[in-house]
Amino acid sequence: MHVVLFLVSWSASSSSALAGNESDRLALLAFKDGITQDPGRVMSSWNDSIHFCQWKGVTCSPSNQRVIILNLESQQLVGSISQSVGNLSFLTVINLNSNIFTGKIPEEIGRLSRLQNLNLRSNSFVNEIPQNLTKCLDLRRLDVQNNNLIGKIPYELSFLRKLDFLGLFDNNLTGAIPPWIGNYSSLFVLSIARNSFHGSIPSDLGRLSKLEFFSVFDNRLSGMIPSSLYNISSIYYFTVAMNQLHGSLPPDVGLTLPNLEVFAGGVNNFRGLIPNSLSNASRLQILDFAENGLTGSVPINLGSLKSLTRLYFTSNFLGSGQIHNLNVINSLTNCTSLEVLGLDYNNLQDELPDSIGNLSTNLRILTIGGNLIRGSLPQGFENLVNLETLGLEHNLFNGIIPFGIGKLQKLQRLHFNYNRLSGLVPSSIGNLTLLNYLYMEENRLEGSTPLDLANCQKLLVLNISRNNLSGNIPKQIFTLTSLSISFAVAHNTLNGSLPLEVGKLVNLGMLEISGNKLSGEIPSTLANCISLEQVYLGGNSFQGVIPESMKQLKGVQVLDFSHNNLSGKIPDFLMNLSSLQYLDLSFNDFTGEVPTEGIFVNASSTKVRGNKKLCGGIKQLQLPVCVQPHNTSRNSLPDKMIISIVIVVLFVVLLSFFGTLYGLRKLRKRNVATASTVTSSLENCKSCVSYQDLLNSTNGFSSECLIGEGSFGSVYRGVLGDNNTIAIKVLKLQQQGAIKSFIAECDALKNLRHRNLIKIITSCSSIDYKGNDFKALVYEYMSNGSLEQWLHPSTSSSQRNTSLSLIQRLNIAIDVAFALEYLHYSTEKVIVHCDLKPSNILLDTDMTAHVGDFGLARFLFESSNKSISFGLKGSIGYIPPEYGAGGQVSILGDVYSYGILLLELFTGKRPTDEFFKDGRSLYDFVMMAIPDRIMEVVDPVLLSDELEEVDYCGKLPVLPMNGRAEECLVSVIKIGLSCSAPSPKDRMEMKDVVTKLNTIRNSIV
Template sequence: LKFLCLTENFLSGSIPPSLGNVSSLSSIFLGQNRLSGLIPETLSHITKLLELDLSFNSLSGSVPSSIYNMTSLRYFSVGSNTLVGQIPSHIGYSLSNLQLLILGSNRLNGLIPASLANMLNLQILDLSNNSLHGSVPSLGSLANLRELDLGMNLLEAHDWSFLTSLANCTQLTKLSLRGNVLNGSLPISIVNLSRRLEYLSLGPNQISGSIPVEIGNLVNLFSLGMESNFLYGSIPSSIGKLRNLYILNLSKNKLSVRLFADLLFAWSLDFSHNNLTGELPPVLGTYGIGSGLVSLHMEGNRFHGQIPERWHLLVSTRQINLSHNDLSGVVPKFFEQLDKLEQLDLSYNNLEGAVPASGIFTHSAAVVLDGNKGLCSNSPRLALPICPGISGSATKVKHHLSLLVTSLLIVLPPLTIGSLVLIWFMLTIWKKGSFPFSRWDLVSKMFPNRREVHTAPCHDEKKLKRVSYEDIVKATNWFSLVHTISSTCTGSVYVGRFKSDKSLVAIKVFKLNEPGGYDSYLIECEVLRSTRHRNIMRPVTLCSTLDSQNHEFKALIFELMVNGSLEAWLHSEQHNGIPDKVLGFGQRICIAADVASALDYAHNELTPPLIHCDLKPNNVLLDDDMTARLSDFGSAKFLSPGLVIPKSLDDVGGTIGYVAPEYGMGCEISVAGDVYSFGVLLLELLTGKRPTDDMFVDGLSLCKFCESMFPDRVAEILDPHMAHEEHQGCTEAWMQRYIVPLVALGLSCTMESTKDRPGMKDVCAKLSDIRASFLELS
C-alpha cells in the first residue's frame, strides 16, 4: 500500500498508531474528517512518506517532534485543528525538501523560525490564525514561493526587512499579513513585490504612512486590502491603472484629499470612514466588463456636491452606501432604473426634494434616507414628509387606507391565532412521524409524470445535516455581495462556512418569486434524490423554511469547487500568460472525459433518462484536483412519457450557442440535444473559442469553422493558450493520435440531424480510450 486517501468521510475517533507500521506508504490523506486525539508519533516510522494531510479535523496536543524530522516529506498539512506548541527552530533544516507547509488555524505560539528560509523548494506556506509573535523573518531565499499567509497572528514588522526580501520571490501570487500588529510606516519596498502578485492583504495592522504611487507596478493585483490602518494622504491615481484590480478595500484609514483614481474595472470598492473630500468621481467603476461594479462603500467621508448623473451606468451595482457625507441636491431618478440595486444608503447628507417613487424605492427596507431634512415623498412606505401640492384625491386615498388598516387590525388577530395553532398541530404530527411520507416524497408528488428512478440509494433525509435560515444568514454574512459567486434569474450562489464546520460550502439560494425559480429548486431536489455519480454535483443538504419576513425560503448547499468553473479557466483574461492559470492538453482531455461520463450516466443508467438541457463551460465545475463535476440542473428534464414538447427555446432553458438547433424548430427534448451541447463544449475545449465569438458571423459557426479546417489544418485551430510544454511535442503522429480523433468526435456530436449523432455511451468510451492512451504515454 502506497497511497491512502480517506479525505472527507466523516471519520471519527483517533488515528490508530498502528498506521505507522505500513512502511510502504508514500501518501496519507485523512483531511476533512472528525478525527480527534493526538497525532501518533509512530507516523514518523514511515521513512518513505512524501505527503501527510491531517487538516480540518479536531486533533489536539502538539505535533510530535519526530515528524518535524521526517526529511522525506514534501507535503505537510495539519491546518484547521486545535494543535498547540511551537514550531521548532530547526524545521527549515530537517524538512528542507517541503513544497507545502500548512499549520494555519491552530493554537500555535512562539516565533516563526528563521530556518524556514532554508526550504528552497517551498511553494505554499500558511501559518495564519495562530498566536505567533515576534518579527517576521526574511524569506527572500524562497524563489519558488507562490503563497504566503501569515494573517491573524501577533506578528511585528520590526524594520520591514522581511518585506524587502520578498521582492526576490518572483513567483509570489498571494501575500496575506492581515490582522497582525506590524506597526510602523508602510515601506516603499512594497512596490517591488512580484509582478505576478494577485492578492495582497495588509489590514488591520496599525500601519501608518502613505500609499506609494508606485503601487501601480503590481499590474496583476486582483484584490488589495489595506483597511483599518492609519494610512494618510491621497489615493494614488496609479491604482486606476491596475486593470485586473476587482476588489479594493481602503476603509477605516485617514486618507484625505480628493479621490483621483479612475477605478473603472472594479467589482467591490470600499473607501468608507476616511477623510476624503471633494465631489464624487463621475466615472467610478462605470466601465469594466459588463459595467461590473457590484459593491460601493463611500460612507463616513466629507464628499460634497451632487451624486453624478454618470452613475446611471452602474447597471450591475447591488449595494451603494454614501451615508454620513455632505452631499446635496436631489436623489437622482436613475436609481429607479438600476434593476440589480438591492441596498441604497443615502442617510445623513443634505439631500432635498422629492424622492423617486419606483424601482428600489418601492422597498422601504432597501433604502435608508434618514438625516436628510429636505427630502419628501408621496409614498407612505418611506416615512418621509408629504411633498407640497398633494391633491385632495390623495387625501381621500389616505383616509381609505386608514379605514383599511383599522379593519385589518380587527380581523387579523383571530386569523393569526388560528393559523399558529394549526401550524403547531402540523409540526407536532410531523415530529411524531405520523405522516407516512418524507419531504422527498412530497417532491416526487409534485412531478406527476415522473416514473421511479432506479439508481443507487442516495442519502436518507434523516442523515442530511440540518441547516436553518439563521445558519445560512451567518454563513453568508447576511447574503453579502462579497460572498456572492454568481447570480441568475432563478437564484444566487454564495460562498460561506457554517459555524459547526471548517470547510467552505457553496449555498444556492433560489429566487422563488421569479419565473422558473420554484421549478428550478424542485428539479435540483429531484436530481439529489435520484443520482449518485462522481462527476455530478449533488447537494450535501438543503434548507426549506421561512425567512425573517416569513416568506418561503429554499436553498441547497453544495461542496465548494475551489477551482471554479471551466468557463473561468478557458476564457479568463486574468492569467496573462501565467502557466499555472492555463489548462494543459491532458487536463482538457480529462475534463471532457469526466463530463462525458456524467452524461452517459444520466442518459443511460437512470430510468427515465435525465436530460441536462443547459450544458456549457459555466456549468462544469472543477474540484481541488481538477476533476470535473456537472452542475446546475435547474433546467433539466426527466424523459418521461408525459413530457411536454417545448414550444420555444425558453421552454428548453438552454444557452445560445450550445442549445441544439432542433429545439428552435419545436422538436421534442431528447438525449441528442445534450450530445450536441457536449460536441460544442469539446470543440471549445480544443480551440479556446466560444460558439458566440465575434468571428462567427455570416453563417460561420464554431462547428463549421472546425469542419473547414478538418483534418489537414486542425493544428491551426488549437487554443494558443494551451500549456506550451505539451505543444512542443506536437508532431504529426501526436496530431493524428489525439487531436484529429477529438475534433472528429466533436464534429460528429454536432451533426445537424439527431440520427447522425452518436450516443453518450459511445462518446464516453472513445474519450476514455483517448485519455488512457495519453496518460500512458505521458
C-alpha cells in the first residue's frame, strides 16, 4: 500500500515539475520572439535540439530544472521584453544590462516573488517604473539606470525593505526624492543622478547607516545638504554637483566622512571656506567644487592626500584679498597620482612658484587662468611631460614663453592668451604635433609668425591676434587644413598680401585678419573655404573689388570688409547669401546704388557709411537718392516754367532762412548749456583711458566680465595695467537717450564727493575697431555687487552670500539715506537722482553702500527745488505717483523711491512682485500689517535660524530676532511707509530720515 502511495505521489510531483518546465520553456521562447536584432547570434542556441537550461544566458536550479537566472548582459540585443517573462516564477536574477531593449518594463515582472536582482540599465525603456514591483519582496538590487523612464518614484517601492541597491541614474524621473527611501536599512548604493528631481534632499536619508555610494548630481535640488548625511561614515562616493544647493561645507566633514574617495559638489551655490579637515579623508581621490562661491585659500594640508587624482576649484572666489595664496602648489608636489588641477577663474594673486615643475608627472590637465597671477613663466613646465591641457590665460604673466614648452608633446590645448608675454613665439611650438587649440592673443609678442606652426597638423584653432607680430603671413600656415574653428591673426602689424593658399583652408569656420597692414586684392581662392561662417578683413589696405567667386560661401554669417580701399559696385550676390546676418562695407570707396533686398533690408545689420559715392538703399541708411540720367526728350519742362519754379523755390528758402534765424536766437541760450556739458564731460578729461585700455582690461568686453546691464549701458569688470579693478559702463549709443544719460551722469558726478556715492574715475570717448562711436564711464569696482543681487539672488547665481542680516540691512538703509541727504541739501545745485532702486545701489568689500547710475539725475532751481524736466522719470515700481500724472521732478520724488526701497529691503518683496496685482501695492501690503502683524511681512530670511546676525566684517554684535529686534523693524518700516506716502506733502524729508535711522541703530547696537 505504501509503495502505491509513493508511486502516486512521485507521479504527481513529476507531472507538476514537467508542467513548470514547459511553462519556463514557452516563456523563454516568447522572450526570444521579442528580439528583432541579434548580431551575436545569441538566440541561435535557443532551440529544441538542447534543453532550455543549456541555452546561452539561462541558468536553472539543479534540483528542479526551473529557470533562476536570465543573464544576457552586453549582447547587443535589440527588441522588447515579452510579458511572458512574468511566468518564469523561480527567477531570482534578470540582467539585461547594456542592450537596446525598448518599450515598457513589463508589469508582469511584479509576479516574480523570488526576484532578488533586476538589472535593466543602459537600455531605452520608456514610461513609468512598474508599481507592482512591490510584490517582489525579496528584491535587493533594482538597477534601471540609463533609460528614458518618466514620472515619479512609485510609493509602492517603499515596501521593498530588503533593497540594498537602487539605481535610477540618467532617466527623466521627476518629483521630490521620497523620504521613505530612508527606510531601506540595508541600502548601500543610491544612484539617482541625471534626472529632474526637485525640492530638498530629505534628512531621512541620514538613517541609511550602511550607505556607501550617494549620487544625486545633475538634478534641480535646492536647499542645504542635511547634516545627517555628513554623519554616515561609510560613504565613499558623495556627489551632489549641478544642482541649486547652497550653504557651507561643514568644518569637520573630513572627520565625519573618513572613507571619502569622491567628494563633488560643483556648479552649486556653496560658499564659505574649504574645510581643512578634508586632509583627514586619506582615501580621497576626487575633490571637485568648481563653480561655487567658495572663499579663502586652498588648504595647504591637502598635499597629504597621497591618492588625490583630481583637485578642481575653478570659478570660485578663492584668494580674495590674500597674498601667497599659491603656496598650495608646493604641498601638492606630494600628490604623486594627481592628474587634474583646476584653480582657474578665482582671485589668486601670487607669483607662480618654481615648484610647479615638481607636480606629478601624471598631470594631464593644469588650469590656473582667470586669476591675477604675475611674474614670469617658470621653466619647470617642461617637466610635466604628460600634460594635455595647459591653461594660463587671463593673468598678468610677463617675460618670454620658455623654449622648453616644446617638450610637452602630448599637449592638445595651450592657452597663453590675455597676458603680458613678450619676445618671440618660440619655434619649439612646432614640436607640439598633437595640439588642437592654440590661444596666444592679447599679449606683446613680436617678430614674425613662426613657420614651425605648420608642423601642428591637428590644429583646430590658431589665435595670435592683438600682439606686435610683423612681416607676411607665411604660406606654410595655410597647409594646416585641420583648421576648422578659427584662424585669427587680427590687430598685429602684418603686411603683404593675403596668399592665394588661403583657399586650402576648406574646413575653416572663422577667418580673422582685420586690423593689420595687408594690401593687394582679396584672393578669389577665398571662395574655396566653403565652410566659412565669419570673415573679418576690416582695417587693412585691401583694394579692388569683392571677388564674385565669394558667392560660393553659402553658409557665411558675418562679412566685414570695413576700413579698406575696396571699390566698384556692391556685388548683387550679397543679396542672395541667405545665411548672412551681418555685413560691414563701411569706409571704403564703393560706388553706385545700394541694393534693397536680402541683408540690405536690415539697417542694423548692414553698415555702409564712409562710402561717399553710394546712394539709394533703404531709408534707414540715410543715403542720398540716386540721380537718374538727364532726360532731354520733348517731354522736358519749358524754360519759362523752370524759371517760375526756381523763383518760387528761392522765395520759400528765404522765408525759411529768416524763420530759422529767429528760432536759433531763442535756442542759442539753451544749447550753450548742452555744449558746455559735452565739453566739460569729454574734451577736458585729462585722465581719460583709451578704448584699447578698456578692451584689454575686459578681455575684449567678454561675457565673463559682464556684471550688469541697464537701459543705456552694459557694465563690465576690468583690470587696468596698474592692477586696479574697475567697473566700466559702456553706453549703448544706439539707444535713444543714451548720450543724454552719459552727459547727465558726467555732470552729476564730476564735482560730487561723498563716501556713499559711487566714484567716477575717468571716462572714454573714442571710436571702436569697427569705426563706431564708443563712450564709457569708469568707476570704482564694488566687489560685493548690487543690493539687487543680495535681495533677489537668481537660482544660477554664485553669490557668495545671499543672506543679509538685520544689522546689515539697517546699515545699507542709513548709507543710502546719507547719500540722498547730501544730494538734496549739501551740493551747490540740488540734485534729484530720479532712479533709486536696488540695482543702482552697490556694495564694496566692507558692505558699505554706494548710490550709483546718475543717468536720469536732474538739477533743480535752487529757489524752487523744482526741475526743468517733466514726464516719467525712473523705474516701474519706484516712480512716485505724481510723476505719472505729469508732475515735476522734486526731491520728494527721491524720498518716495527711498521709501519703497526701504520696504523692499526689510520685506524681501519687489514692488513689481506678481503678488501685487488687482490694485494692491507693496505700500498697502505693509500698511495692513502695522504694527501687530509686522513679523508676517518681514523677509523670511530674517527669521531663519541659519542667518548669522553679524555684519560682513564681524564688527557688530549678534542681534537675535527677539522683542528688541521686532521694535526695530516696526520703527524702520514706519519710516518706509512715511517716505512712500502717496501724497508728497505727507512724506518725511531725508534729513529727518537720517536722524531717525541713526537713533534706531544706536538703540540696538
